[in-house]
Amino acid sequence: MKRIMVIDGGPRKNMNTAAMCEKFAEGARDAGAEVKVVRLYDMDFKGCMSCMACKLKNKATNICKFKDAISPVLEEIATADGLALASPIYFGGITAEMHAFLERLAFPWLSYNDYSLTAPKKMPVVLMETMNGTPEQNNSQGFGTKEMCIAAALGQPEKLVAYNTCQVKNYDNYELGMFSKEAKLQWRDEHWENGLQSAYEAGKRMASAD
Ligand SMILES: Cc1cc2nc3c(=O)[nH]c(=O)nc-3n(C[C@H](O)[C@H](O)[C@H](O)COP(=O)(O)O)c2cc1C
Known part of the structure; x- marks a missing residue:
């Protein structure tokens, strides 16, 4: 049975990024994989300590040796059959928690003898981002340079982006005058279910790949 790790780098348990993670996990489970969803904001860990x-x-070693709550997750990823990483976009990039996590995951891959990047094992990777921006108004660098490290060490990732997400359940309750509630809801009606379906299909594909 394939073992797939899903890393949710968003703080909110019931909103956009978590929903994408859940759909991805559902697709992978439906295709027979064992899936573990890890919520980084529930874990007490640090970024690279430069030890x-x-x-x-x-x-x-290419697995981080610093011991804290994220250590078992890094060990599990080392032998997994697939990895999905998800983050909301904050100030044009991934969240601080996802950044800290990727420091711990990727710094041990990097050789300072020749700048090569070697993970314990190659595996399929899906990167998921959710953001306020539309495809036209997109300030996001996404996973940025970390995407290059992932591509070199694990393999070229597949990317899923949910644009123009609803940031709150009810726009009437917040000072969010830059956003039209009607436009947000219309976009959601037209795109959100497709985005979730793409996450589901990506999970299924990862679990059923040769
Ligand atoms: C601190 C913060 C910074 C944000 N910065 C951006 C940004 O630079 N670009 C963008 O498109 N959306 C930005 N957003 C919006 C979120 O990326 C978007 O609402 C996302 O879907 C939230 O994910 P969640 O529902 O899983 O929490 C920001 C939100 C917060 C809270």
């Missing part, structure tokens, strides 16, 4: 333990002479 350099992963670069010790004759003891270099």
